Amino acid sequence: MNVVDIRQLTKMYKKNRGIEGITFSIEEGEIFGFIGPNGAGKSTTIRTLLNFIYPTSGSATIFGKDIVKDAKEIRQHVGYLPSEIHYYDDMKVIDLLTYSARFYKANEQRIKTLAERLDLDLHKKIEDLSFGNRKKVGIVQALLHEPKLLILDEPTNGLDPLMQNTFFELLFEERKKGATIFFSSHILSEVQKLCDRVAIIKEGKLVQVETVEHLTKKNLKYVTVELEQGKRLDFHLDGVVKKEEKGSEIKLLYKGEIKQLIHQLDSLPLKDVIIGEPTLEDIFLHYYEK
Numbered sequence: 382m383n384v385v386d387i388r389q390l391t392k393m394y395k396k397n398r399g400i401e402g403i404t405f406s407i408e409e410g411e412i413f414g415f416i417g418p419n420g421a422g423k424s425t426t427i428r429t430l431l432n433f434i435y436p437t438s439g440s441a442t443i444f445g446k447d448i449v450k451d452a453k454e455i456r457q458h459v460g461y462l463p464s465e466i467h468y469y470d471d472m473k474v475i476d477l478l479t480y481s482a483r484f485y486k487a488n489e490q491r492i493k494t495l496a497e498r499l500d501l502d503l504h505k506k507i508e509d510l511s512f513g514n515r516k517k518v519g520i521v522q523a524l525l526h527e528p529k530l531l532i533l534d535e536p537t538n539g540l541d542p543l544m545q546n547t548f549f550e551l552l553f554e555e556r557k558k559g560a561t562i563f564f565s566s567h568i569l570s571e572v573q574k575l576c577d578r579v580a581i582i583k584e585g586k587l588v589q590v591e592t593v594e595h596l597t598k599k600n601l602k603y604v605t606v607e608l609e610q611g612k613r614l615d616f617h618l619d620g621v622v623k624k625e626e627k628g629s630e631i632k633l634l635y636k637g638e639i640k641q642l643i644h645q646l647d648s649l650p651l652k653d654v655i656i657g658e659p660t661l662e663d664i665f666l667h668y669y670e671k
């Protein structure tokens with residue numbers, strides 16, 4: 382069964398493009414990533430699905446119900462984490478979360494369990510929290526009623542790597558219980574770590590929906606190579622789609638099997654090598670080239 386079904390969804394902000402003709406579906410129990418650069422339309426899609434803004438045209442359903450007509454009913458079973466969190470600053474974390482728990486008729490003990498997992502101090506005032514800790518409040522709020530669908534807008538922004546892992550564990554646990562998870566990101570590696578499938582959005586339009594397995598097979602890597610002193614920069618590597626020289630450093634964008642890359646690098650007079658993530662821009666420029 383599809384939990385989310387989006388059909389030709391378009392949102393214009395007066396004459397400005399928000400999203401145009403977006404169509405995709407999310408199946409029950411999937412962890413589904415939504416990836417694209419800043420301004421691509423991720424938040425617009427999410428805010429439209431949650432009925433915070435109205436679609437200009439097209440339609441969408443969640444749990445088979447219309448996002449506009451049945452918005453209230455849908456919200457009872459959705460946990461939402463916005464990309465930017467605004468709360469009443471002089472409230473204590475525990476008071477805010479208890480209020481949310483009652484609204485959703487959730488078990489208040491779950492607040493404590495989640496706060497412990499995320500190392501969140503419930504007795505601080507919101508105004509005294511760092512950006513990362515505010516994010517944790519948002520995560521607890523989104524998860525506390527054990528929703529059937531989690532919609533998370535850039536959820537890891539502001540969390541340190543250890544906390545990101547705890548957060549990912551929590552998401553896997555929710556999925557095990559049957560939840561469907563939809564989350565937006567502009568970081569490819571976290572999407573690869575977590576998701577079953579990914580929708581890629583660019584300039585308001587859907588570029589592709591891919592399984593993560595497929596995405597990983599067409600791997601792109603950013604490689605920085607430093608050669609031993611006096612060695613020539615002139616060499617050929619199969620799979621290099623972009624090459625940039627900066628002094629003794631050579632930056633390469635490589636497309637292909639990582640083993641083959643390492644095999645090829647092995648024959649070079651290397652001083653140092655760094656293999657890292659490509660930028661999203663590079664992915665969009667080179668990913669879909671034949």
Ligand SMILES: Nc1ncnc2c1ncn2[C@@H]1O[C@H](COP(=O)(O)OP(=O)(O)OP(=O)(O)O)[C@@H](O)[C@H]1O
Nearest residue numbers: 394397398399417418419420421422423424425426
């Ligand atoms: N309230 C608004 N009024 C006018 N234009 C808007 C509004 N909100 C978003 N837009 C425009 O819609 C487009 C999509 O923005 P959106 O915030 O959905 O992108 P995003 O992928 O979530 O990016 P980001 O990660 O930067 O939030 C952008 O061109 C943006 O300028």
